[in-house]
Amino acid sequence: MRYTRPIALMCSLVLSASVFSAEPVKTLPGDITLNQAQQVVRAALRHAETIKVPMNIAVVDAGGNLKAFARMDDAYLGSIDIAERKARTARYFNMSTRALGNAAQPGQSLYGIEATNNGLAIFAGGELLIDRKGVIVGSVGVSGGTVDEDESVAKAGARALSGSTR
Template structure:
């Protein structure tokens, strides 16, 4: 008699397998929801102070969306861009503007933006590090100029270190 002919054993084995993974869903160096919202709100405040309407996304260490805000009347098209900037910054642990410098024609990674269901390789995405220097996530901002987006993202990153 094989294992599939014994439903009770299958259920017990499946329960044990799944049980071992409970509580291990979050990476040890993952941004907390409190820090994600802290970064989000600091970036939003910077945007308001700069009179810029943006979308702001924070992803965790696994590049999963953790927090997001779309400021009233910000561009609809910037929703996806903000999320992709955050994911790009986390995928490569680099300022998206710096990554963009490497993706120019003739560059070592030209056309990389076509990978990973689309990357954004212009400024506005930054990795987020904790006080120990570990990357715990990333932030992406879209809706202003690339300089404004980067400055707003920096405000979010810096709020975690305070």
């Protein structure tokens, strides 16, 4: 009877070791790759350069974790956090930050939601990243210009991933 625990412990350790020695998963299904995230950033940067507005561009993965980021020369320092929050907000609620912002106005069903999740950004500039199969793989957030400029740059980045021309 006194040997039961050590044997059980040894079996547990052997099983645990086999789990940890397994080949790690490179990318989860439905998650953005680094290459895709960088593609989104490059497309967004090109659009920001075209409209001549220095921007901060953040891409988060399917879990809302920062995957890629770029800060253009002369982009506002305060916009770094805003770009990341826009990206996370879009992913957390699976909608653009413009759509969430509309639902969060006084008298609307989500009024006050921006105070949750350690602060959300509920104005335009956060867009979902949807791959060619129609799967949400992350999101992009942009900040540094007007709300409409931010949104146009975020949409340019999102189009690069989806292959859409709209």
